[in-house]
Amino acid sequence: MSKERVDRSGTPLVEMRDMQKAFGGIRAVDHVTVDVYPGEVVGILGHNGAGKSVLMKMLSGALQRDGGQILVNGEEVQINNPRDARNYQIETIYQYLALADNLDAASNLFLGREITTPAGFLDDAAMEAETRKIMGQLTPNFRRYNTPVKGLSGGQRQSVAISRAVYFNAKILIMDEPTAALGVEETRMVAELVDELKKKGIGIFLIDHDIHQVMQLCDRASVMKNGRLVGTVDIADVTDDDLLGMIILGKKPGQAEADAV
Amino acid sequence: MTDEAQGPTIVKPRNFLAALEVDTRLLGMIGAFLMICLVFQVWTGINFQVLRGELSGNPLSWLVEGRFLTPRNIFNLTIQTVSVAIMATGMVFVIVTRNIDLSVGSLLATCSAMMAVMQTVVLPDWMSLGLEHPLIAPLSILVGLITGMAIGAFHGWLIGYLTIPAFIVTLGGLFVWRNVAWHLSRGQTIGPLDENFQLFGGINGTLGVTWSWVFGALAVAATVYALVSARRARLTHDFPVKPIWAELTLGGVAAVVILGFVAVLNAYEVPVGRLKRMFEDRGEVMPEGFSTGYGLPISVFLLIVVAIVMTVLAQRTRLGRYIFAYGGNPEAAELAGIRTRALIVKVFMIVGALCALAALVASARQTFHSNDIGTLDELRVIAAAVIGGTALSGGIGTIYGAILGALIMQSLQSGMAMVGVDAPYQNIVVGIVLVFAVWIDIVYRGRTGG
Secondary structure (H helix, E strand, C coil): CCCCCCCCCCCCCEEEEEEEEEECCEEEEEEEEEEECCCCEEEEECCCCCCHHHHHHHHHCCCCCCEEEEEECCEEECCCCHHHHHHCCEEEECCCCCCCCCCEHHHHHCCCCCCECCCCCECHHHHHHHHHHHHHHHCCCCCCCCCEHHHCCHHHHHHHHHHHHHHCCCCEEEEECCCCCCCHHHHHHHHHHHHHHHHCCCEEEEECCCHHHHHHHCCEEEEEECCEEEEEEEHHHCCHHHHHHHHHHCCCCCHHHHHHC | CCCCCCCCCECCCCCHHHHHCCCHHHHHHHHHHHHHHHHHHHHHHHHHHHHHCCCCCCHHHHHHHCCCCCHHHHHHHHHHHHHHHHHHHHHHHHHHCCCCCCCHHHHHHHHHHHHHHHHHHHHHHHCCCCCCCCCHHHHHHHHHHHHHHHHHHHHHHHHHCCCCCHHHHHHHHHHHHHHHHHHHCCCCCECCCCHHHHHHHCCCCECHHHHHHHHHHHHHHHHHHHHHHHHHHHHHCCCCECCHHHHHHHHHHHHHHHHHHHHHHHHCECCHHHHHHHHHHCCCCCCCCCCCECCCEHHHHHHHHHHHHHHHHHHHCHHHHHHHHHHHCHHHHHHCCCCHHHHHHHHHHHHHHHHHHHHHHHHHHHCCECCCCCCCHHHHHHHHHHHCCCCCCCCCCCHHHHHHHHHHHHHHHHHHHHCCCCHHHHHHHHHHHHHHHHHHHHHHHHHHCC
């Protein structure tokens, strides 16, 4: 499958420069620089504990950075908590974490950004109506609007999380293993959605373990190992094995052969 | 966009109860409460007949001659429940956010002591208002509320910002505030309290027959309005609605319960001696054959207001939504941008304010402040919330459930006292009921997946 090359002549949508984060002496993220352009999907790859999630959590505001700069559209911004990230239209789709199981789909979708009546009370009917609209597009068969999301399937839960990002006009999307809990059909649905979001000019960071999926969905991949950036490559220029080599050996393609000689 | 020929979508219910969309757990609790009432009604009926020496073989006569479901006992039951029920509504929020508050009884004592000292020493002497000044009650209550909220906020800060477990903070509070209360009153009983203050105690302050009916009528009107506006909101968005007959049944049941409750309280007549004194105080002579009922106690009215405010807070405001979201998944709440630490402070502040209101009711009811006021209330309050369906794992609980839980506990205790069960045995039964109720709840949740 051939891909159109993403136009990377302008300013990156997001640039994370020289990011650092340590937990009690362990350098979880050690001087890492990554960026994403409008309409681009950048895969963040690496073993468990490579620092991918920590890096992304500094962008989503869930963790505060020790050092480094975050630039949105070329301008430096301060992101110290999830509210800051939301103000820059950075949305995150977490694997399991970000739903309150005891609340229904609408309450989760609008959590932290509820629609209220002029008197300041929650307008549940309006929120449910909006949820029906957006969820109807993503999962036309969804009916369980009034039950706690605890009772929903993995795919339905994930579509609540994705709806949240889409509804609030994310410019920058972080997806942390979005298909880990999903079946084949649901995974295909997410892949289609990613393509659609790309067309809208949204920049996506995709954390994933599935090399096949990365090859299919991503335009570039940044590989991490032990908190350091191994390198960033154009997916069109590499093979599955090249990527695996980067993840396992921590060496860029070409470099490995050079060492072997 | 509406297809006019189509009309509203009406849910096709599986059965009668499903059509009403009433919480089945609520029905279970009401059922348990009615069972308790029935058992004690029959039991007191038998006791009464035995005492008279003519035990009838007819069970119906036991029911008729019972002493549990008399206007007088129902009146007493409601005013005995108020203090614990008020605090239990706040405990719901605490437990929903996966915390616990062991200090409510002690906090009640400190608030009570503050209010007692305010109205007997500070305001009359230091501020030279003199005893029974009309400003004394409102100012004392205000000081009590501020005290409760300040202490609650302090607890919340220790728990939310310093991340000390709530169990420890409030266990410390249990010791501290009980003895701060002792310090404030110098270990003495303070009384009698201000006359206006005592209006919140129950029997010394009731709305009277006419105003109780007015209250009942307004409550029915408000219920009907709530049902109609909820239905209208769903219809404007083309959501499915209940069949009309289900709405009518709900409204009808609510109206009967509200008006029936008012009628019972109105049927409890003020004793003639007391009436005569009331007329004498006003410099009048009581007309021959005059009689009147007590009506709705102001303390019960206060509980109803608290219940409504807390329910609105829980279901219709962002604060309530965040409390439940945090209980369901603290991490999700944090990632959604909710200020979770401030949230905990607010929750404990609410509990503090409710402890102050409970202190007002409890001390006014006994007409003085005593050192042991509210002792062991923390356990009753937690038990009421838990019997009312609040899950200790967080995220689940209702205000009405907690109030019903308090009512069930109080009716068990009063009933046993009436049939002559000694206090230690009463506590054994209450303890068993608590554990049993939670087990039933676990089984229920397992079956329904709720």
